[in-house]
Amino acid sequence: MTGYGGGAGALAGLRARWRRLTVGRWLVTGIPWLWLVIFFCLPFLFILKISLSEPALAQPPYLNWIRETADGLVSIVVNFGNYGLLWDDSLYVSALFGSLQVAAISTLLCLLIGYPMAYAIARAPTHLRMPLLMLVILPFWTSFLIRIYAWMGILNTNGILNNFLLWLGVIEQPLEIMHTSLAVYIGVTYAYLPFMILPLYATLSRLDPVLLEAAADLGARPAKQFLTITWPQSVPGVIAGAMLVFIPVMGEFVIPDLLGGPDSLMLGKLMWTEFFNNRDWPVASALAAVLLVVLIIPFLLLRHYESRAEANGEEAA
Amino acid sequence: MSAIKQHRRAGFPWLWTALAFGYVFLYAPILSLIVYSFNESRLVTVWAGFSTRWYGELMQNEQLLSAAWLSIKVAAVAATIAVVLGTLAAMTLVRFRRQWGARSMGIMVAAPLVMPEIILGLSLLLLFMSMADLIGWPASRGQGTIIMAHVTFCMAYVTVVVQSRLAYMDASLEEAAMDLGARPLKVFFTITLPVIAPSLVAGWLLAFTLSMDDLVVASFVSGPGATTLPMVVYSSVRLGVSPQINALATIIIAVVVVAVSVAGYLMYRQDKQRTNMQ
Amino acid sequence: MNNVVANAEQEPLVRIRNLSKVFGSTYAVDNISLDIEEKGFFSLLGSSGCGKTTLLRMLAGFETPTEGRIFIDGKDVTDLPPYERQVNMMFQSYALFPHMTVADNIAYGLKQERMARPGRDERVREMLSLVQIEKLGHRKPHQLSGGQRQRVALARALAKLPKILLLDEPLGALDRKLREQTQFELVNLQERLGITFIVVTHDQEEAMTMSSRIALMREGRIEQVDSPQRMYEFPQSRYAANFIGNVNLFDGVVTSQSGDQVLVDSEEAGGQLCVRHSQPMTVGMPITVAVRPEKIRMVQAGDDLPNQMQGVIREIAYLGDESIYHVELASGKRVKYTQPNVQALAELPLTWGQTIALGWHADRCGLLAQ
Numbered sequence: 001m002t003g004y005g006g007g008a009g010a011l012a013g014l015r016a017r018w019r020r021l022t023v024g025r026w027l028v029t030g031i032p033w034l035w036l037v038i039f040f041c042l043p044f045l046f047i048l049k050i051s052l053s054e055p056a057l058a059q060p061p062y063l064n065w066i067r068e069t070a071d072g073l074v075s076i077v078v079n080f081g082n083y084g085l086l087w088d089d090s091l092y093v094s095a096l097f098g099s100l101q102v103a104a105i106s107t108l109l110c111l112l113i114g115y116p117m118a119y120a121i122a123r124a125p126t127h128l129r130m131p132l133l134m135l136v137i138l139p140f141w142t143s144f145l146i147r148i149y150a151w152m153g154i155l156n157t158n159g160i161l162n163n164f165l166l167w168l169g170v171i172e173q174p175l176e177i178m179h180t181s182l183a184v185y186i187g188v189t190y191a192y193l194p195f196m197i198l199p200l201y202a203t204l205s206r207l208d209p210v211l212l213e214a215a216a217d218l219g220a221r222p223a224k225q226f227l228t229i230t231w232p233q234s235v236p237g238v239i240a241g242a243m244l245v246f247i248p249v250m251g252e253f254v255i256p257d258l259l260g261g262p263d264s265l266m267l268g269k270l271m272w273t274e275f276f277n278n279r280d281w282p283v284a285s286a287l288a289a290v291l292l293v294v295l296i297i298p299f300l301l302l303r304h305y306e307s308r309a310e311a312n313g314e315e316a317a
Numbered sequence: 318m319s320a321i322k323q324h325r326r327a328g329f330p331w332l333w334t335a336l337a338f339g340y341v342f343l344y345a346p347i348l349s350l351i352v353y354s355f356n357e358s359r360l361v362t363v364w365a366g367f368s369t370r371w372y373g374e375l376m377q378n379e380q381l382l383s384a385a386w387l388s389i390k391v392a393a394v395a396a397t398i399a400v401v402l403g404t405l406a407a408m409t410l411v412r413f414r415r416q417w418g419a420r421s422m423g424i425m426v427a428a429p430l431v432m433p434e435i436i437l438g439l440s441l442l443l444l445f446m447s448m449a450d451l452i453g454w455p456a457s458r459g460q461g462t463i464i465m466a467h468v469t470f471c472m473a474y475v476t477v478v479v480q481s482r483l484a485y486m487d488a489s490l491e492e493a494a495m496d497l498g499a500r501p502l503k504v505f506f507t508i509t510l511p512v513i514a515p516s517l518v519a520g521w522l523l524a525f526t527l528s529m530d531d532l533v534v535a536s537f538v539s540g541p542g543a544t545t546l547p548m549v550v551y552s553s554v555r556l557g558v559s560p561q562i563n564a565l566a567t568i569i570i571a572v573v574v575v576a577v578s579v580a581g582y583l584m585y586r587q588d589k590q591r592t593n594m595q
Numbered sequence: 596m597n598n599v600v601a602n603a604e605q606e607p608l609v610r611i612r613n614l615s616k617v618f619g620s621t622y623a624v625d626n627i628s629l630d631i632e633e634k635g636f637f638s639l640l641g642s643s644g645c646g647k648t649t650l651l652r653m654l655a656g657f658e659t660p661t662e663g664r665i666f667i668d669g670k671d672v673t674d675l676p677p678y679e680r681q682v683n684m685m686f687q688s689y690a691l692f693p694h695m696t697v698a699d700n701i702a703y704g705l706k707q708e709r710m711a712r713p714g715r716d717e718r719v720r721e722m723l724s725l726v727q728i729e730k731l732g733h734r735k736p737h738q739l740s741g742g743q744r745q746r747v748a749l750a751r752a753l754a755k756l757p758k759i760l761l762l763d764e765p766l767g768a769l770d771r772k773l774r775e776q777t778q779f780e781l782v783n784l785q786e787r788l789g790i791t792f793i794v795v796t797h798d799q800e801e802a803m804t805m806s807s808r809i810a811l812m813r814e815g816r817i818e819q820v821d822s823p824q825r826m827y828e829f830p831q832s833r834y835a836a837n838f839i840g841n842v843n844l845f846d847g848v849v850t851s852q853s854g855d856q857v858l859v860d861s862e863e864a865g866g867q868l869c870v871r872h873s874q875p876m877t878v879g880m881p882i883t884v885a886v887r888p889e890k891i892r893m894v895q896a897g898d899d900l901p902n903q904m905q906g907v908i909r910e911i912a913y914l915g916d917e918s919i920y921h922v923e924l925a926s927g928k929r930v931k932y933t934q935p936n937v938q939a940l941a942e943l944p945l946t947w948g949q950t951i952a953l954g955w956h957a958d959r960c961g962l963l964a965q
Contacts, residue, residue, distance in 0.1 A: 028408050032403070033406075033421070040429060046443035117335060121336070141573045160349055254551075268435045295433075495676070
């Protein structure tokens with residue numbers, strides 16, 4: 001068979017060609033990969049580093065780990081005090097629980113409102129599904145800040161809602177909603193509802209309606225059909241949607257800042273205050289690190305169920 | 318068949334009520350913004366007659382206009398870079414799935430989608446400061462650092478959009494082109510790119526919107542002299558409701574509605590073509 | 596016969612040597628060596644997952660072999676990327692570029708070799724008329740029917756006048772009527788153009804009608820390479836016999852051989868079977884006798900058939916042109932036997948439960964190693 005092979009020169013040419021191909025591949029993968037490593041992963045190390053430094057009245061307002069002492073010695077000072085502070089001061093602990101509470105309750109509210117909506121869209125006649133879905137996504141394209149601002153006008157003591165209710169005669173005194181936890185729940189649910197509906201719709205629309213007919217044929221009533229057929233198959237969508245709401249809400253700043261009051265203490269708001277108002281960068285970084293750790297489990301959950309939903313989709317296709 | 322469908326639809330009237338309620342919840346606040354932008358009174362909540370005076374004042378607001386211009390510039394540049402990087406990332410995730418780095422890229426692309434903005438903003442600021450310390454770049458914070466920060470989270474969204482289109486694309490199209498003598502780079506530009514072009518446009522628009530909308534990350538990484546539109550809106554809104562912001566909101570909503578309708582129509586038409594194909 | 600000697604030394608168009616492809620830990624293609632002669636209609640036949648598509652994709656250059664070499668026209672192409680091979684492929688999904696017109700699709704390959712405009716247009720016109728879709732040049736793929744798309748895919752793959760055309764399940768997406776018609780068109784096209792066609796198919800009927808040679812594949816290996824007729828009449832393994840057409844198999848032991856007559860003692864058949872076979876056999880060797888259902892006939896008085904047996908009809912499958920009878924022998928073995936339905940609506944001469952005698956000549960059956 002040796003007689004058929006090309007000369008050594010031809011072989012070298014081939015190798016060069018394949019190398020060129022792989023160089024192309026490396027560029028395609030490498031450029032976005034490097035960007036993400038530098039601008040997304042690397043910064044976490046700096047958060048960790050600053051969270052272990054001592055605060056200082058300087059620019060930037062923290063001390064380096066490595067510094068020269070007066071007698072010319074180089075010393076490395078790592079300060080765990082910031083984490084100790086978070087643990088000792090009930091302010092931070094209650095902010096963590098405040099965030100968890102707001103995130104959990106508004107995730108639940110999104111699910112309660114979003115599930116029937118997603119289900120209705122998935123069951124709508126085919127030609128209506130896209131427009132109905134577009135209507136859900138449309139608000140997402142308008143400014144987040146301005147949508148929250150809209151609620152300020154509605155929920156104010158002399159806002160639209162109170163004026164309306166007073167005019168109806170339902171209430172005598174204006175309701176105090178603005179600057180309470182209730183206002184935060186409303187705002188968060190409103191802002192994050194599309195993130196719940198989209199994955200729910202994706203799983204529910206993939207559900208074969210014939211399965212429900214089969215269940216009905218075997219004697220299941222509508223409620224039973226839902227509990228035994230629809231709900232179990234939509235669980236991946238429910239979890240993906242819940243995590244898409246839960247994770248970002250944990251660090252939400254704008255909503256508690258604009259709609260919330262003194263009782264709605266959340267991590268995101270506290271981080272902002274520590275950073276911009278108190279200029280305590282190390283404590284803000286420590287808070288960020290704690291938040292990151294708290295969010296790892298929900299993030300892994302999300303990845304797991306997203307990849308499962310993807311696999312299901314590939315099977316269906 | 319239609320009898321079955323009708324039966325099914327009639328079986329869940331409450332489902333349709335829930336849907337209608339949901340849409341009211343989603344759109345009532347937006348409608349209230351629009352209505353009160355035409356209110357004569359400075360008090361947003363008291364109706365004092367129709368007027369367009371707030372639009373006039375908005376046009377006089379130098380600070381807001383220059384912030385809007387900066388935001389548009391930043392968003393356009395960031396969206397363009399994000400589309401290039403996001404497309405490369407999507408190619409890796411779909412076509413070179415077994416390539417070294419593809420798995421870690423999947424995670425790095427998924428994380429910014431849910432990462433709280435406040436962490437992203439803080440971490441990027443710390444990065445920029447340390448970089449300036451170590452290599453002297455970026456020397457100052459402002460437009461440039463905002464663009465880099467926006468590219469980082471926008472490219473994740475672009476990747477998701479392009480990725481789903483690429484995964485849907487028949488891989489044998491690319492093989493066919495190669496089989497007919499086109500080299501990989503040529504295949505990408507003559508076949509892959511035209512086929513996925515709609516998703517690039519969608520990705521660009523999404524990135525542009527996200528960048529225009531961002532308050533938190535920009536607040537961290539911007540420097541003196543670089544104030545984006547959301548930053549101006551935020552500082553004005555903190556002081557209470559202001560009819561000028563209502564007017565601004567109405568303009569933004571109008572632009573979005575027009576853009577989304579056009580895009581939706583184009584997508585619908587393309588979808589129809591695609592279903593014809595099958 | 597100097598001619599034959601010369602031909603034997605001539606390089607075959609495609610020469611595959613010890614080719615393997617491993618995905619993970621499974622061998623999709625397992626040490627295949629195969630020669631494909633020029634100007635033929637060659638089929639790679641096998642059930643799904645037998646490695647036929649992987650083999651085709653290695654010929655096209657989409658998969659890199661794990662081991663082995665591929666030579667086309669005497670040149671080693673194993674490491675050549677697809678865009679440097681003089682081989683074109685028609686894809687199962689057709690893979691028509693959705694954003695280009697039919698004419699642009701066909702011209703795509705010509706543009707890659709920088710053919711000048713006038714010649715290119717001329718070639719596109721030729722190709723359109725070759726596959727009889729002259730008027731569709733300006734259309735986009737989504738405006739075509741399935742059959743038209745198949746023609747465009749064919750025209751596009753032929754436009755560069757390749758040495759070899761690879762076709763991956765070319766008729767898979769067409770409905771039955773169109774498929775039968777297209778089969779003949781493909782064969783005519785191959786004969787007219789003189790291009791070597793290599794077709795992957797899972798449909799044995801399709802392979803039988805179109806091919807000049809068939810390679811039957813199984814689990815990454817080649818089971819048998821032969822002309823369609825020899826493949827049917829002289830299958831070399833139980834798998835080949837079963838894959839193409841129907842067959843009855845009787846396991847037994849060789850008891851004696853005299854001249855070209857082999858006697859096989861088969862419990863399943865309930866006695867001795869006589870087979871014409873010229874190769875020397877070892878007495879006592881386990882063997883299988885294979886006989887096609889249509890080679891069996893009912894024994895009439897005065898018949899002198901060496902192989903005879905009696906059985907009871909258990910099932911009848913009426914297929915329109917013929918009927919298949921499942922006849923149960925005393926050993927419990929079921930024999931399939933077909934009879935053409937000559938008379939319309941005639942009272943069926945045979946019914947369930949009836950006992951009949953079947954038989955066949957010694958030269959109508961074959962021997963297969965167990």
